[in-house]
Amino acid sequence: MINIYLDKSKGSDYLYKQIYNHLKQSILEKKLSFGDKLPPKRRLSAQLNISVNSVTNAYNQLYAEGYIYSIEKRGYFVEDIAFLDNNIKKSNIPKHLKEDLTPKDDWLTLSHIKSNNSKFPFLQWIKYQQKAIREHGTELADISHPQGPYVVRKKVASMIALTRGVKCEPEQIVFGSSTQTLVTQLSIIAMNLSATKVAVENPGYPRIFKLLKNLNMNIIPLDIDNQGVVIDEVKEADPNFLFITPSHQFPTGTIMPISRRIQLLNWVTNIDENHYIVEDDYDSEFIYNSDNIPSLYSLSDNEKVIYLGSFSKTLLPSFRISYMVLPPILLEKYKHFFSDWTQECNLLQLYTLYHFIESGEYQKHIKRMSKYYNYKRVRMINALSSFFKEKVFIHDIPAGLHFLATFHTDKTYKTVKQKAKEEKLEIYTLEHYLISKSKDFEKGKIQLIIGFSSIKEGVIPQTLERLYNVLYK
Amino acid sequence: MINIYLDKSKGSDYLYKQIYNHLKQSILEKKLSFGDKLPPKRRLSAQLNISVNSVTNAYNQLYAEGYIYSIEKRGYFVEDIAFLDNNIKKSNIPKHLKEDLTPKDDWLTLSHIKSNNSKFPFLQWIKYQQKAIREHGTELADISHPQGPYVVRKKVASMIALTRGVKCEPEQIVFGSSTQTLVTQLSIIAMNLSATKVAVENPGYPRIFKLLKNLNMNIIPLDIDNQGVVIDEVKEADPNFLFITPSHQFPTGTIMPISRRIQLLNWVTNIDENHYIVEDDYDSEFIYNSDNIPSLYSLSDNEKVIYLGSFSKTLLPSFRISYMVLPPILLEKYKHFFSDWTQECNLLQLYTLYHFIESGEYQKHIKRMSKYYNYKRVRMINALSSFFKEKVFIHDIPAGLHFLATFHTDKTYKTVKQKAKEEKLEIYTLEHYLISKSKDFEKGKIQLIIGFSSIKEGVIPQTLERLYNVLYK
Numbered sequence: 028m029i030n031i032y033l034d035k036s037k038g039s040d041y042l043y044k045q046i047y048n049h050l051k052q053s054i055l056e057k058k059l060s061f062g063d064k065l066p067p068k069r070r071l072s073a074q075l076n077i078s079v080n081s082v083t084n085a086y087n088q089l090y091a092e093g094y095i096y097s098i099e100k101r102g103y104f105v106e107d108i109a110f111l112d113n114n115i116k117k118s119n120i121p122k123h124l125k126e127d128l129t130p131k132d133d134w135l136t137l138s139h140i141k142s143n144n145s146k147f148p149f150l151q152w153i154k155y156q157q158k159a160i161r162e163h164g165t166e167l168a169d170i171s172h173p174q175g176p177y178v179v180r181k182k183v184a185s186m187i188a189l190t191r192g193v194k195c196e197p198e199q200i201v202f203g204s205s206t207q208t209l210v211t212q213l214s215i216i217a218m219n220l221s222a223t224k225v226a227v228e229n230p231g232y233p234r235i236f237k238l239l240k241n242l243n244m245n246i247i248p249l250d251i252d253n254q255g256v257v258i259d260e261v262k263e264a265d266p267n268f269l270f271i272t273p274s275h276q277f278p279t280g281t282i283m284p285i286s287r288r289i290q291l292l293n294w295v296t297n298i299d300e301n302h303y304i305v306e307d308d309y310d311s312e313f314i315y316n317s318d319n320i321p322s323l324y325s326l327s328d329n330e331k332v333i334y335l336g337s338f339s340k341t342l343l344p345s346f347r348i349s350y351m352v353l354p355p356i357l358l359e360k361y362k363h364f365f366s367d368w369t370q371e372c373n374l375l376q377l378y379t380l381y382h383f384i385e386s387g388e389y390q391k392h393i394k395r396m397s398k399y400y401n402y403k404r405v406r407m408i409n410a411l412s413s414f415f416k417e418k419v420f421i422h423d424i425p426a427g428l429h430f431l432a433t434f435h436t437d438k439t440y441k442t443v444k445q446k447a448k449e450e451k452l453e454i455y456t457l458e459h460y461l462i463s464k465s466k467d468f469e470k471g472k473i474q475l476i477i478g479f480s481s482i483k484e485g486v487i488p489q490t491l492e493r494l495y496n497v498l499y500k
Numbered sequence: 501m502i503n504i505y506l507d508k509s510k511g512s513d514y515l516y517k518q519i520y521n522h523l524k525q526s527i528l529e530k531k532l533s534f535g536d537k538l539p540p541k542r543r544l545s546a547q548l549n550i551s552v553n554s555v556t557n558a559y560n561q562l563y564a565e566g567y568i569y570s571i572e573k574r575g576y577f578v579e580d581i582a583f584l585d586n587n588i589k590k591s592n593i594p595k596h597l598k599e600d601l602t603p604k605d606d607w608l609t610l611s612h613i614k615s616n617n618s619k620f621p622f623l624q625w626i627k628y629q630q631k632a633i634r635e636h637g638t639e640l641a642d643i644s645h646p647q648g649p650y651v652v653r654k655k656v657a658s659m660i661a662l663t664r665g666v667k668c669e670p671e672q673i674v675f676g677s678s679t680q681t682l683v684t685q686l687s688i689i690a691m692n693l694s695a696t697k698v699a700v701e702n703p704g705y706p707r708i709f710k711l712l713k714n715l716n717m718n719i720i721p722l723d724i725d726n727q728g729v730v731i732d733e734v735k736e737a738d739p740n741f742l743f744i745t746p747s748h749q750f751p752t753g754t755i756m757p758i759s760r761r762i763q764l765l766n767w768v769t770n771i772d773e774n775h776y777i778v779e780d781d782y783d784s785e786f787i788y789n790s791d792n793i794p795s796l797y798s799l800s801d802n803e804k805v806i807y808l809g810s811f812s813k814t815l816l817p818s819f820r821i822s823y824m825v826l827p828p829i830l831l832e833k834y835k836h837f838f839s840d841w842t843q844e845c846n847l848l849q850l851y852t853l854y855h856f857i858e859s860g861e862y863q864k865h866i867k868r869m870s871k872y873y874n875y876k877r878v879r880m881i882n883a884l885s886s887f888f889k890e891k892v893f894i895h896d897i898p899a900g901l902h903f904l905a906t907f908h909t910d911k912t913y914k915t916v917k918q919k920a921k922e923e924k925l926e927i928y929t930l931e932h933y934l935i936s937k938s939k940d941f942e943k944g945k946i947q948l949i950i951g952f953s954s955i956k957e958g959v960i961p962q963t964l965e966r967l968y969n970v971l972y973k
Contacts, residue, residue, distance in 0.1 A: 120671055168620075171818065287582075344643045368711075369707070376849075
């Protein structure tokens with residue numbers, strides 16, 4: 028006879044749970060053992076003075092989970108259950124892994140990552156999203172082609188042919204949620220080709236550096252001069268994949284001149300097959316005082332340059348839409364390794380993007396933002412110059428959403444970073460982007476990456492005051 | 501003197517482009533060489549009878565791209581340009597890489613991947629999306645915590661504590677766009693720990709198998725019996741990561757009974773630190789005739805089980821939202837390797853999900869879909885049984901969005917797959933999910949994974965007729 032104390036105050040759904048839990052515990056604690064017969068449902072329900080249904084539900088659940096088995100016309104019996112080890116105890120996460128949730132509302136920022144959300148046309152976006160829902164309902168109920176829906180790839184292909192001189196087939200485009208995941212895929216191909224020697228710009232993009240390091244790639248940092256990576260050093264390093272940002276070097280802002288581009292293209296064209304240039308064109312849509320600078324890819328033969336594009340700067344960084352254009356040989360490898368990859372991007376957003384481009388709204392948005400960002404850029408340069416006077420040198424290259432500024436000060440990067448925390452000012456130092464450090468790096472100057480896209484005009488004076496305290500107090 | 505033929509019929513913007521292109525070509529083709537002086541702007545504009553502005557724009561663009569340099573008060577001069585190799589020629593992609601764009605409108609499907617979009621509450625979703633835009637505007641202009649926004653992780657943590665018995669801290673949750681990208685991250689950690697021995701279920705999930713193979717992991721396929729993987733074989737394989745689907749084995753549908761779960765937990769708890777169970781809980785939200793089966797994680801000590809969850813089945817597969825729950829030790833490693841990872845999921849969708857769960861709509865949607873899917877499941881089982889009679893055996897496990905059906909036929913998998921193409925019927929065979937094949941696998945039967953979530957009732961008879969032709973004609 029089974030003794031169950033039932034709290035009947037909480038309804039029949041709860042009654043079933045009580046019976047289930049009681050029997051489950053009894054079995055796990057070996058109070059009921061293998062082969063023990065459970066009381067027939069009717070008898071137990073009569074004994075407990077509850078409906079047969081509650082008992083049936085409890086037995087069904089125990090059966091589904093494998094605590095009991097049934098023999099036709101004989102009833103339910105306790106299963107042969109392995110004994111759960113006593114040393115299985117819930118542990119908590121240690122304190123140092125707890126996240127700091129202090130709000131940063133009173134911080135000011137010079138971030139180059141944040142974009143300006145107040146200018147984003149959410150209403151338009153939602154309008155085209157509704158169109159996407161109406162027109163692509165069937166596709167939304169499925170996963171797409173590993174590289175993303177064909178129509179969206181086709182749309183982007185014709186757009187970048189016009190805006191970036193990137194002439195490619197939709198087949199060559201691979202969508203991904205970020206440059207990082209796309210570079211992961213490239214690295215997987217590289218590993219399987221034993222082509223793991225990669226070169227990156229120094230200073231450069233530490234996210235990519237760290238990722239390549241995690242993937243155990245053989246990484247060579249290449250110091251840049253005022254035009255970008257140096258051809259002789261590239262030749263000596265002989266990388267399988269050379270990662271560069273010719274349109275607007277990250278973080279120094281240099282635009283690689285045509286001559287350097289041609290040198291690099293000649294190098295990669297005349298070398299054997301497992302050598303590629305990866306052109307990361309992360310913010311080339313924003314160029315002021317001149318037309319777009321054609322991509323390095325546009326001069327190439329479609330065989331040796333991998334083009335990386337992103338919508339993080341032109342739309343919102345939180346949307347997570349990037350893409351790469353693969354040369355045919357790499358495309359063939361890609362299809363071999365990723366034939367059953369599921370496309371990472373949210374398809375609703377990809378189809379929305381399709382309609383956003385198709386309607387012309389995307390180019391209009393870029394034009395609008397370009398004007399606004401240039402205004403902000405000039406505003407910020409003027410503010411810095413008149414505040415810091417001869418203490419600051421601004422590397423004024425009219426492109427992108429950030430510029431490099433050199434401050435003459437005796438402070439070290441370490442102190443400056445500490446002070447910035449105290450002053451509640453988010454800054455990004457050049458040191459942060461150094462993949463490897465030269466010995467005379469830190470001599471009487473601090474170089475900062477100044478992002479101007481998200482800073483609100485009203486707080487510029489206060490931001491500069493905090494920056495002054497960080498650098499000189 | 502420079503001779504430029506200008507087509508003046510197309511406006512001044514076009515004029516600037518003509519001058520720019522003419523000079524650029526002349527420089528690239530060495531008609532103008534290093535040090536050659538360009539005519540002063542005024543003189544050229546007078547000569548061509550156009551505005552100075554057009555010439556200025558052309559010179560500015562050539563300057564920005566590095567074709568010319570300027571000396572103050574002396575004018576513009578041609579740069580020292582490297583010569584572009586003659587053998588750089590545009591190539592097209594080869595024919596076999598072209599995608600087949602034939603529409604499949606006249607195909608019928610038994611897919612288990614497609615979900616039912618007609619039941620998805622898009623209107624509600626958009627409503628909560630608008631709330632997300634209103635309340636999280638600042639966050640949308642930025643990238644988030646590498647693991648995803650804290651509030652969304654917190655919301656999911658409290659939800660899975662209730663629905664799946666997964667008691668964890670928000671710190672332990674990592675969002676990702678798919679199981680594949682999350683498993684890639686786990687594999688990167690594994691590689692760096694030299695813990696690359698992994699075991700997978702056979703039959704199992706080929707996407708994960710292929711991914712692990714691409715990453716050069718050491719993979720051991722484990723045959724399953726009618727309860728899942730066998731403990732003695734697990735012990736012999738001694739994997740660092742054991743991938744299992746205890747709630748609803750993919751693809752056979754088996755629900756792993758409690759006893760097998762305890763055996764596996766005891767194994768992993770008593771072995772040294774670099775051993776983990778990865779519980780892929782891909783469709784556990786749908787279980788019929790009983791309550792949810794608690795996850796394997798719920799019985800564990802929070803140290804040795806990695807829980808993988810997904811919103812692909814409960815929302816839409818095209819939304820690309822998955823997550824994993826990491827034990828503290830692995831979390832620590834994760835933070836080491838992925839401290840500057842950018843969260844892959846679209847943040848607007850993550851915040852929308854937050855409000856969707858918060859409002860109770862998510863659970864309501866699951867309840868509604870659960871009813872609908874069970875109706876479809878029973879409908880499909882009855883239709884198959886009465887159509888194929890003794891020719892079919894249905895592995896009727898009341899869970900998930902697919903079941904396994906065994907058809908007695910002398911046809912081979914190869915013929916069946918060929919016939920399915922001819923009949924325009926999308927099918928998924930058990931063979932497709934076999935990681936390694938046992939010798940007596942193909943003997944007088946064909947096993948199919950029957951997905952029932954997306955099939956429309958009206959086409960069931962026609963679908964079964966095509967299936968009959970595939971299997972018996």
